[in-house]
Amino acid sequence: MTALHVAALRQRLRSLGARPVHEERVLRQWARAESQAHGRRRPEDFLPQSLRAALPALEAELDALAVLRPDHAGADGARRLLVGLADGRAVEAVLLPRGGLCVSSQVGCAVGCVFCSTGIGGLERQLGSAEIVAQVALARRLRPVTKVVFMGMGEPAHNLDAVLEAIDLLGTGGGIGHKQLVFSTVGDRRVFERLPQGRVKPALALSLHSTDPAVRARLLPRAPEIAPDELVALGDAYARATGYPMQVQWTLLDGINDTAAEIDGLVRVLAGKLAVLNLIPYNAVDGLAWQRPAAERSEALARELHRRGILTKLRRSAGQDVQAGCGQLRARHERSDTRRVDIVTYEKR
Numbered sequence: 001m002t003a004l005h006v007a008a009l010r011q012r013l014r015s016l017g018a019r020p021v022h023e024e025r026v027l028r029q030w031a032r033a034e035s036q037a038h039g040r041r042r043p044e045d046f047l048p049q050s051l052r053a054a055l056p057a058l059e060a061e062l063d064a065l066a067v068l069r070p071d072h073a074g075a076d077g078a079r080r081l082l083v084g085l086a087d088g089r090a091v092e093a094v095l096l097p098r099g100g101l102c103v104s105s106q107v108g109c110a111v112g113c114v115f116c117s118t119g120i121g122g123l124e125r126q127l128g129s130a131e132i133v134a135q136v137a138l139a140r141r142l143r144p145v146t147k148v149v150f151m152g153m154g155e156p157a158h159n160l161d162a163v164l165e166a167i168d169l170l171g172t173g174g175g176i177g178h179k180q181l182v183f184s185t186v187g188d189r190r191v192f193e194r195l196p197q198g199r200v201k202p203a204l205a206l207s208l209h210s211t212d213p214a215v216r217a218r219l220l221p222r223a224p225e226i227a228p229d230e231l232v233a234l235g236d237a238y239a240r241a242t243g244y245p246m247q248v249q250w251t252l253l254d255g256i257n258d259t260a261a262e263i264d265g266l267v268r269v270l271a272g273k274l275a276v277l278n279l280i281p282y283n284a285v286d287g288l289a290w291q292r293p294a295a296e297r298s299e300a301l302a303r304e305l306h307r308r309g310i311l312t313k314l315r316r317s318a319g320q321d322v323q324a325g326c327g328q329l330r331a332r333h334e335r336s337d338t339r340r341v342d343i344v345t346y347e348k349r
Helices: 006-015 020-031 049-064 129-140 156-171 189-197 213-219 228-242 260-270 295-307 328-336
Strands: 067-073 079-084 090-096 100-102 106-108 123-126 147-150 181-185 203-207 246-252 275-281 312-314
Touching (some): 006 129, 020 049, 049 129, 156 181, 156 189, 203 228, 228 260, 228 275, 275 295, 295 312
Parallel strands (some): 100 147, 147 181, 203 246, 246 275
Antiparallel strands (some): 067 079, 090 100
């Protein structure tokens, strides 16, 4: 199956007689999870007859791009969704408290972060931009969505064209504010070249996790070789150009990146930057040795960084009680299907 992209949808609509205003109307209604009959203008008074005739089949095809499989609601309002794709594969999305949604950009991931459930199986395929938007449409049928973060399965920079095309539609017809679209990346120079060129400029989140190049290379073995200092500087330049603070994501791993040396490193690289540091206690993954620090240790880290001038937020990972970490639901579902999942363990050294 060839992944479906928004550009292909636009071409199909044009082949059915849609002019740009019709095309935008159809895509807007889809991205907002609203029926084509919703709104002040009735389709029969507005859309070409050839397009109206094709709409039922097109809407059915779009609905089939992302269908709800098992989902789990957390006590904190998070809801973890297993999203079935038209080819039988599955990705994860997480409805977050306060209108947020975390979406996936790939089936699997090639970066291989050693603490991540998604990275265990590697990359299976890229999602099309329409499949990314379809996750938002699916979620909006469950509850309102006002913020979309690209922090689910996959590395958005490895599927850059599709992710940016999805962001463009969500930030225009989809009605999501530009700074409420958050592009997350482990760091790729193409990101810093392309993001400023779009008509929708999302906020940026950098998955940093260590300021020590050797430690970071061990944690993120296939991330581009960009020194943490340079990566933060590139992110800061984009943040200042857009006016949106950069989010620096830091998964707290006990005994790995919760040390005094890492605190000093964070103060060094983030001082004076337009950035918010998000300390995220690790979501344990079955079969992996990593653990989160004790709550008291995490709180002490946040206080120390704040005292030293770094705007720091200690995040309570959404959906802890339902294992809402990326890739966990999909892995568990695959195990329940009796398909073998090889688990690789890593020793902390």
